[in-house]
Every structure is written in structure tokens, then in C-alpha cells.
Amino acid sequence: MSRRAFIRWLVAIGGILIGISAWFSWLVKKKFMTETVTVAAHSADTPEPSASQEPPQPSEEPLPPGPLMSFFILSDLHVTIGDPLTMTKLRQALDDVTHFDGPVDAIMLTGDLTDTGTDRDYKELRGILNAYKLPPVHANMGNHDYYTIWINKANQWDQDAVPNGKSDAISREQFKKFFGYSQIYNDFTANGHSIVLLSQETYVQEKPEVGEGAWYSDEQMAWFKARVKQLYKPGRPLFVMTHQPLPPVGTDGKTHQLMRAIEFRDTLAPYKNVLVFCGHRHQDFQNGTPHYIQETFHYFHNASVGRTLNRAYQQEARNKAQGIYVQVFADKVTVRGREFSNRTWIEEANWTVPLEKVKV
Template sequence: MKSETPLFSFTVISDIQLTNENELSHQKLAHALQDLYELDKNSSALIMNGDLVADGKKQSYEKLSEVLESCPHTQEMYFTIGNHEFFQNDGNVPSIQRFLEFSKLDKVYYERKIAGHPFIFLGSESWGPVGTITKDSAVLSEEQLDWLSERMEEHRQGDMPVFVFLHQPLPYSLYGTDLLEYYQKGIIQSDELKNILSGIDNVFYFSGHSHFDLRFPNSIVKEPFTMINTGAIYDIWGPDGEGHEKVIDSTGSQGLFLQVYTDKVVIKGRDFTKKQWISEYQHNIPL
């Protein structure tokens, strides 16, 4: 039977790229959090899908905590690691450890239940090599992929949607990931990841990283599973027409508001700068 009211709602933002010194990054996050809270004070979760900080520094994580504590939001928050979390460039282990200390996690990949529904969070375990096209790509260990395969096999038997989060998009999927070599190599184990997620009903894969405007076409792709661009809090980017990319709106700030029903998932893009829905990004995905 079709449901007239949502079972629950949640919000997704990414690419906050906050630093201790950059007050604009504090303001953009605070503005987005206020807007999301006003939209739905009873939202079940807030998910921050990577690039929480721009420089990977402890002081920036501390400032991020201050901003979060000063703004209204749901108490249920979940985080993934992005490429900028490694930007202090002092090695994978200390970079990951700072992220884990902030997020109060044991690993960069984990699963949680929100309103009884499975939410799976993935994360890169390495950054580099620096100086190569794969510097900012996600590196997923065999252990992480085996764990994901086990989790997805269990969920194959269920009838609930499965929400999966990784900062980097799959190559040749969302808008721009086929245009620029940087995104064509964005996940080192992309084939393995795609194979694990394929063939299972109602998988929703969320990624940020590109900062590409949610108004671009193919910001949601529905085959072989639903892949979703989560926008960016800090700056909106787009291709420059010459094989590279550039900032196209330095005042822009975007994210997602989702409602889960028994028979569909509603995904709405939000322009936080203007406090308006993005008309080009309003999707009803049947289950």
C-alpha cells in the first residue's frame, strides 16, 4: 500500500572544506544547517559526505565542532572521509586518525541503521601518490571491499532501500565524471565497487567531490543503480570547456533533502544561498 506520509527524512551535504581561518567557510556551513533545520526540525539524520575540512588540520576539525555546536541540527550525524582530510600531507595514518577522533569512529567504513534502514559509509584509506592524477582518488582496501560485499549480500535478501556513501563518484557515471581524467580515475577500485553494488534492488549511492552544480544534467543517474551528486557547501564548480574545471559560483552552496516512503524515495536539491529548492533537481525514485 502506498504511503501518503514519509517514513523518515534525512539530509546530505558535502564539501564543506572548512578551515580554522576561513570565516566564509564557517558562515556557509552555518547558513546551510539553519536552512535545513527550518525545513524539517524532525529530520532523522544529517550526513556530511567528505571534505569536512579543507586542510586536514586538527584546528580546523576543532572549528568545525564549534560551528556544529553553535547551530541547530539533528543530533544524529554521520561522516565520511574525503580527499581534503589528507591535505596536511603528513601521512595516511595521522590524517585518518584526526578524522576518526573528530567523528568518534573506529574505521573510515561502517554501517548504521536509521529508522530501521541500512546506511553504509565508505572511505578512502590512502592519499596519493602525490603528484599523480590519482592523488585525490579513493583507495578502498580489500578488507573494506570484502566487508561491503558481505553487507550487501545480507541486504540483497531485504526489501528496504540501501543508502551508500563515499566522497568520490564512480567514473563515467554522474555529470563530468566522463569529461575529466581526474574523475575518470576517481576511485582506484571502481570496477570492484560497481560490481558489488550492482544487481541489488534499491541501492542509492551518494557522492560529492566534484562541487558540480546540481542544475547540470545527469546529476542523478539511475543505472545500474541510483547514483546521486550531493552538491557542495563551499563553491560551485563546472567544466571550463578545455578539459579542466573552474569555480562558476563562489557564492553558491548546495545540498540534499530526502524523504523515504514505503514505495519511493524523494530527493530534493537545495540552494542554501537563496534558501530555495533547485527546480532542476527534484526526483521521485520508485522502490
């Protein structure tokens, strides 16, 4: 090879090497720039937490929508053929309940179901209830459900002939037979939420000193304590139904009141989210009388379906028929007064009870 040809060969080889080097340099630069951009983009979107930053806390589980349980409380029906308006009002209430725009899992009848406790009054009550397709119906006894002792064979009030061949035991058996109960105090659970119903256990034929008060036996009180303990679930409400109201705190009741009131209150004191409902007073939700009191439990006085009264205990508004609608939600219980005669809510009777959460 001549010297000139050798030089040309070296120049060609050098050019090829320079080209390869430039190409390789371009590849390395491209890879580096791509990784830089990718890392930068990642840093901008999801910055790494520093050692001093707290990790994000998970949000609370959302509460389930809608009510978990719903029921009506109808008190003081006083159904009797002697006062046809009481029967008309109960039909109005049941018409509203069966056409209600909302869930109804049960109906509680809290005492004074009839006006005299006679076979005739119970027959009228049965005829009205049977005319409707109703959810489960449960009840307790009021003082008027023992009144058959005042009524003679001619279905007339006969105080001089008391007990008119009747007895308090007959009244209890009538009530149990009507509802298919084995005892006059009971409980009911729907959708995991429980209702305890206590019943007046005797009247003046057996215990004249009771008057119109709610007397509970040792057996009923022991049952009450055991059922509350068994049915109570932390974080959920527990409902208790009585007929007669409680006397002032720290006292036992007399006539027209729950008599073993100190023991009743002591039984409920350890538990949270307990709601107690009573009847007997017949007080109109719109007459300014307090219908809600907060003690260790939440205490509500119902009005009356059959005979709603003013503050002077007069039936001034004869057409009114009132009751309560209760709804249980995951975090609260709502209690609303209902006017059945025109199917409207009562603004003066509208309460929300927040449920206390379980402390872990």
C-alpha cells in the same frame, strides 16, 4: 330439539367455521407475502454470484502516509579559517536544517569536511557543529581530509617540505577521533533504512600512485560486500555514500575517481533499490551538468556546500551553498536539491525513484 332449532344450530356452526377458515387463510397469505417481499429485497441488494462470476478480490493494503525516513547529504564543506566564507555557508546549511519544515533523521557529510585536514580546520568544524542541536551526523573521508601533509607548522602550504612531519595515518586517526569511529568506513540505520559510508583509505604520502583518487583496501571491500548483503532488505532502499565519483562503466578509476570501480559495481549489481551518492565534483545543480544516472543502481552527484562550481570548475556564484534532501516513502524515494543560502528548493534537482516491489 325441534327440527327448526336444529337447522338454526347447523347454520350458526357453519358460519363460525367459515369465519375461522377465512381468518386462517388471511394469516397464511400475510406470512407468504412478507417472505416474498423480504426475499425479493435481498435479491435486489445483494445478488448471489453465479458459478461463472469471480469472487471479489481484496484491495491492496493502503500505503502508510508520510515519509518513513528523511535525511540531508552535505558534501564538500571545505571548512577552513583561511576561507571564512566556507564557514558562513556551513552555518547557513545547518540553520536551514535545524529550522526545516520537515523531518530530519540524520545528516551525512560525504567527504572534504575540511580544506586542509589540519587541527585548526577540524577545530573550526567542531565549533560550528557544536553550535547546533543536530540529529545524528555521520561522515566519510575525502581527499582534502588528507591535505595536512601539505601544510607546515606555520599553517602555510609547503609542497617542498611534504609530508611536513605528517602522515596519512595521522589524518585517519584525526577523522576517527573527531567522529568517535573505530574505523573510517561505517554504516548507519534509522527507522529500518540503512546507509553505508565508504572512505578513501590512503593518500599520496603512503601511495603516491593514488593521486586524488579513492583507494579502498581489500578489508574495506570485503566489509562492504558483507554489510550490503546483511543490511539489504527486499523492497526497501539501501543507500551508499562515497566521496569521489565513479569512472565510466567497465573501467577502474584513476585520480579524482573511485579506483576499484568494477568491483564496486559488481557488488551492487544483484540488489534492487540501491541509491549511490557521491560528491567531489562541486557542480552547481543549475549549470546543466547531469547529476543523476541510472545504472543497475540509481547514481546521484551532489553539489557542494562550501564551494559550488560552474562547468568550468570556477566558483562563479560564490554565495551558493547546495546539498541534497532525501525522503523514503513506502513506494518511492524522493531526492531534492536544496539551496541553503536562501532556503529554497532547486527545480533542476528534483527526482523520484519508484521502489521495485518484492515478487512473491
